Amino acid sequence: MGRMQMELHTGIDLAVALIQQDTLPDLLKTATSQLETTFGLSRCWALELDLSGRTLHCSDLAEDGEFDCGDFSHPFAHVLQTGQARELTRAASYRLDHPGFQALFDASNRPRSLWLEPLSGDDGRTLGMLVLCRDEPEWAGITAQPLYLGLRQLLVHQWITQLQSRDQVWQRRLLKRSLDHLHDAETVRNRCDQLARTLVGNSQAMTRLRAQIVRAAGSQLSVLIQGETGCGKDVVAQGIHQLSGRADGPMVVVNCAAIPDTLLETELFGHTKGAFSGADQTKEGLLAQADGGTLFLDEIGDMPMALQSKLLRVLESRKFRPLGAREEQRSDFRLVAATHQPLQAGIEDGSFRRDLFYRLSQFPLRVTPLRERPEDLEALSRHFIRHYTEREGAGPMGISSHALHLLSGYDFPGNVRELRNIIELACLQTPVGDDIQPEVLRLNDLFEAPETWVAEPAVAGHEALSWLPDPDEIRDLKAAAQAFEAAIIRERLRQYGGNRAQAAESLGLPKRTLAHKCLKYQVSES
Numbered sequence: 001m002g003r004m005q006m007e008l009h010t011g012i013d014l015a016v017a018l019i020q021q022d023t024l025p026d027l028l029k030t031a032t033s034q035l036e037t038t039f040g041l042s043r044c045w046a047l048e049l050d051l052s053g054r055t056l057h058c059s060d061l062a063e064d065g066e067f068d069c070g071d072f073s074h075p076f077a078h079v080l081q082t083g084q085a086r087e088l089t090r091a092a093s094y095r096l097d098h099p100g101f102q103a104l105f106d107a108s109n110r111p112r113s114l115w116l117e118p119l120s121g122d123d124g125r126t127l128g129m130l131v132l133c134r135d136e137p138e139w140a141g142i143t144a145q146p147l148y149l150g151l152r153q154l155l156v157h158q159w160i161t162q163l164q165s166r167d168q169v170w171q172r173r174l175l176k177r178s179l180d181h182l183h184d185a186e187t188v189r190n191r192c193d194q195l196a197r198t199l200v201g202n203s204q205a206m207t208r209l210r211a212q213i214v215r216a217a218g219s220q221l222s223v224l225i226q227g228e229t230g231c232g233k234d235v236v237a238q239g240i241h242q243l244s245g246r247a248d249g250p251m252v253v254v255n256c257a258a259i260p261d262t263l264l265e266t267e268l269f270g271h272t273k274g275a276f277s278g279a280d281q282t283k284e285g286l287l288a289q290a291d292g293g294t295l296f297l298d299e300i301g302d303m304p305m306a307l308q309s310k311l312l313r314v315l316e317s318r319k320f321r322p323l324g325a326r327e328e329q330r331s332d333f334r335l336v337a338a339t340h341q342p343l344q345a346g347i348e349d350g351s352f353r354r355d356l357f358y359r360l361s362q363f364p365l366r367v368t369p370l371r372e373r374p375e376d377l378e379a380l381s382r383h384f385i386r387h388y389t390e391r392e393g394a395g396p397m398g399i400s401s402h403a404l405h406l407l408s409g410y411d412f413p414g415n416v417r418e419l420r421n422i423i424e425l426a427c428l429q430t431p432v433g434d435d436i437q438p439e440v441l442r443l444n445d446l447f448e449a450p451e452t453w454v455a456e457p458a459v460a461g462h463e464a465l466s467w468l469p470d471p472d473e474i475r476d477l478k479a480a481a482q483a484f485e486a487a488i489i490r491e492r493l494r495q496y497g498g499n500r501a502q503a504a505e506s507l508g509l510p511k512r513t514l515a516h517k518c519l520k521y522q523v524s525e526s
């Protein structure tokens with residue numbers, strides 16, 4: 001084979017190897033080692049200009065491989081600025097005290113001569129630099145060779161291709177990220193809008209709360225909802241469940257304050273048949289029922305200490321043992337807890353476990369009292385009016401600005417629940433087609449009633465009246481008269497099986513008046 005042919009062969013082999021590299025680091029490694037072997041160099045380096053255009057990187061120099069393009073204590077800055085290749089002698093190299101350059105010089109075994117060659121694309125984009133090292137200072141013998149020129153040209157071409165594809169990957173990634181972001185933002189907005197149908201109110205506090213709920217729903221974290229009584233904690237818990245991935249699963253609600261301490265444990269954990277006297281069948285606990293869904297523990301502050309420890313264990317292991325059972329069971333539920341009492345106080349007086357508090361409040365939510373967000377009054381009032389008219393089949397009604405003004409001066413100790421009651425009572429007294437007026441707003445009313453008669457349950461027969469106070473003991477005639485009225489209505493409703501129309505007729509009252517009184521005295525049909 002002639003020399004020309006040999007060279008051609010070598011050239012083609014080298015070119016093929018370069019073209020086959022599909023990452024920039026591989027390309028640079030291949031090119032430098034080709035240059036070393038083909039031209040008998042003691043060492044060859046490729047320095048790469050970073051994306052900012054301010055630093056040259058030499059990935060083969062572990063620690064010191066960074067060269068600031070504005071720092072003229074190493075020779076590369078000057079070469080990049082002029083765009084001209086140049087030689088650097090050993091003597092000159094010794095005089096440059098840039099640590100990175102000295103490291104490179106050392107790692108090249110301090111050659112007698114270095115050739116620094118800047119590389120840039122046709123469009124002028126600077127790519128980086130080649131540094132060739134050898135002990136023979138005669139560089140033209142190499143750099144003028146067609147093989148060298150050809151390889152350098154091919155290297156530049158491939159380098160640009162690599163950068164372009166890297167740019168494209170970046171651009172695609174950036175585009176995807178911004179699309180994801182847009183998509184996320186839109187989903188969050190849609191969910192907040194959806195939530196606004198049940199969790200009404202456009203105050204800043206409500207808007208923020210809805211956004212937090214959407215975020216909480218998207219996580220698996222335990223949520224602790226704190227807020228005064230009647231401010232909407234239950235609605236918040238429902239919202240979390242509905243917007244979560246568990247919406248198709250069960251939502252099990254337990255009011256810890258409503259279940260006697262002794263029963264709460266068996267209710268939660270369940271029991272086997274014969275676990276205790278009276279346990280004549282196996283009963284699945286609420287923890288098991290919540291599998292795949294959400295467990296809502298309302299009034300968690302009322303949970304007895306002993307049960308708090310057991311709950312903590314369940315939350316940590318997701319396992320529990322029904323009373324009397326040998327085997328442990330597993331349940332995959334998301335816990336949402338709520339309280340109207342500040343748990344911090346419970347922790348301080350030793351009635352609530354601190355570690356449970358932290359475990360429950362992985363995602364804490366606070367519902368603002370209604371008096372601190374008067375902007376919500378109008379939307380909430382209209383929401384409850386609409387509810388009332390739909391439920392009662394009544395015609396449309398509104399609320400006057402005077403009535404709203406009156407509401408905005410009231411402090412709502414019972415929060416939204418109280419507003420709902422006030423509005424419903426007012427609806428009863430407002431002719432269809434009219435607006436609710438200030439006169440029919442019974443502020444403070446529900447809180448005036450003495451507890452003794454409001455909460456009294458219906459009892460069989462006329463005994464329902466027997467608990468009334470002894471006439472001699474009556475100190476408040478209005479309250480006693482109301483209690484008597486409430487007891488009669490409760491009794492009459494019981495007689496007519498909850499039929500309001502018949503009960504009203506039997507008492508000579510319009511149905512609307514009876515409904516009004518039921519609401520006022522919190523008498524239910526059952």
Ligand SMILES: Nc1ncnc2c1ncn2[C@@H]1O[C@H](COP(=O)(O)OP(=O)(O)OP(=O)(O)O)[C@@H](O)[C@H]1O
Pocket residue numbers: 198199200201227228229230231232233234235236298340380383416417420
């Ligand atoms: N933002 C709201 N939008 C619409 N209705 C609401 C809102 N907040 C509360 N309500 C309504 O007010 C009433 C009381 O709310 P809820 O039962 O959620 O309060 P709570 O904080 O759980 O009370 P408690 O502390 O007594 O358990 C419910 O009828 C509920 O639907």
